[in-house]
Amino acid sequence: MMKITEVAKKLGTTQRTIRFYEEKGLIAPKKASNGYRIYTEEEVGDLRTILALREVGLSTKEIKKALDHNDDFTNYLHNQRSWLYEEMLQIRDTVATVERMIEVSRREEEEESMMDMARELKALKEKRTNWRDRWNFDEQAEDYDDNIKTTGYRFNVHEHYNEALSKAHAWVEASAEERGVDIGAGTGNLTGLFLQQGIPMVAVDQSKEMLKVCAEKHPQTDTRLGHFLSLPLNDKEADFIVSSYALHHLTDEDKELALAEMDRTLGDNGRVVIADLMFRDDSHRKSVLESYQESGNEEAVEAIEDEYYADRSRLIRWWEEHGYKVEAHPFNSILHLLYAEKVERRIPNE
Numbered sequence: 001m002m003k004i005t006e007v008a009k010k011l012g013t014t015q016r017t018i019r020f021y022e023e024k025g026l027i028a029p030k031k032a033s034n035g036y037r038i039y040t041e042e043e044v045g046d047l048r049t050i051l052a053l054r055e056v057g058l059s060t061k062e063i064k065k066a067l068d069h070n071d072d073f074t075n076y077l078h079n080q081r082s083w084l085y086e087e088m089l090q091i092r093d094t095v096a097t098v099e100r101m102i103e104v105s106r107r108e109e110e111e112e113s114m115m116d117m118a119r120e121l122k123a124l125k126e127k128r129t130n131w132r133d134r135w136n137f138d139e140q141a142e143d144y145d146d147n148i149k150t151t152g153y154r155f156n157v158h159e160h161y162n163e164a165l166s167k168a169h170a171w172v173e174a175s176a177e178e179r180g181v182d183i184g185a186g187t188g189n190l191t192g193l194f195l196q197q198g199i200p201m202v203a204v205d206q207s208k209e210m211l212k213v214c215a216e217k218h219p220q221t222d223t224r225l226g227h228f229l230s231l232p233l234n235d236k237e238a239d240f241i242v243s244s245y246a247l248h249h250l251t252d253e254d255k256e257l258a259l260a261e262m263d264r265t266l267g268d269n270g271r272v273v274i275a276d277l278m279f280r281d282d283s284h285r286k287s288v289l290e291s292y293q294e295s296g297n298e299e300a301v302e303a304i305e306d307e308y309y310a311d312r313s314r315l316i317r318w319w320e321e322h323g324y325k326v327e328a329h330p331f332n333s334i335l336h337l338l339y340a341e342k343v344e345r346r347i348p349n350e
């Protein structure tokens with residue numbers, strides 16, 4: 001049992017801070033007969049946790065919720081990491097805009113272009129934060145692996161699923177000392193192919209439930225809650241990035257921001273392999289849709305229109321403009337594999 005002065009000293013904090021947490025209901029020490037608060041070892045332990053979590057930005061409300069429900073703090077830390085990466089990118093975007101503003105402020109036509117830059121920045125911030133899961137992947141997580149086996153629909157988006165994942169895995173040609181990232185990893189089917197090879201993998205997904213299933217199947221995975229438009233990864237952290245059946249949940253515009261995010265997090269010589277639903281280009285999309293319409297396959301038309309199958313030519317153009325070598329392989333009219341490797345920046349001054 002300890003008094004408040006001793007606890008404050010032991011934890012390197014102030015009595016005022018401890019009282020504040022008491023007022024917020026995070027701890028409830030008993031009072032001795034002389035009126036002094038008495039802290040048990042357990043309460044000192046809780047205070048230590050509270051101080052550490054406050055330091056990394058968790059609110060007293062969240063901490064109280066976790067303590068009240070005896071929750072695992074890891075989940076709260078995962079949320080916090082995801083949010084911090086989002087914040088970090090927003091600060092970077094803002095700094096870059098300020099730099100550009102300083103640059104143009106030296107010139108005559110400054111006001112107009114500063115306004116344009118501010119608008120661009122606002123649009124970018126919105127893009128990074130506005131993506132919403134309207135398919136409710138959390139609810140799909142438990143049955144996902146069974147559902148992809150389903151055949152017999154008039155339109156089966158999972159036709160060639162296993163072939164696509166195997167080829168994506170093979171095309172990466174990962175070596176033992178590399179570290180990979182799977183974005184939109186879901187239940188970790190593609191991640192698993194690399195893990196079998198002994199390659200450490202980070203699985204990023206915006207769905208907690210998908211990541212839960214992934215971690216149950218592959219406990220060695222480094223699961224990270226986060227999304228395509230602000231990846232919970234440091235610059236150049238990945239040797240390779242893979243993604244299967246996920247990018248088509250982003251609009252074509254957002255896909256380009258997602259490619260830029262992959263580029264940020266990919267090391268020199270890095271490669272990206274994407275297996276996803278897409279069309280070769282816009283006229284291919286129209287002709288495929290027309291043929292489904294003509295054959296009365298409404299299931300196919302609705303499925304395609306509910307998502308954002310990529311325009312493959314647009315993805316390839318983005319990569320080529322950013323110094324990547326690209327290769328493509330179609331499995332069927334809507335499922336393609338894309339391989340992109342950073343080559344022009346491979347060896348500086350090559």
Ligand SMILES: C[S@@+](CC[C@H](N)C(=O)[O-])C[C@H]1O[C@@H](n2cnc3c(N)ncnc32)[C@H](O)[C@@H]1O
Pocket residue numbers: 131137183184185186187188189190204205206207210226227228229243244245246249250
């Ligand atoms: C159809 S599942 C594919 C899962 C797995 N990659 C596979 O091939 O089986 C799509 C996954 O992408 C994730 N996803 C969709 N949009 C995302 C986004 N913007 N950021 C991160 N994950 C996303 C979903 O949560 C879901 O787990």
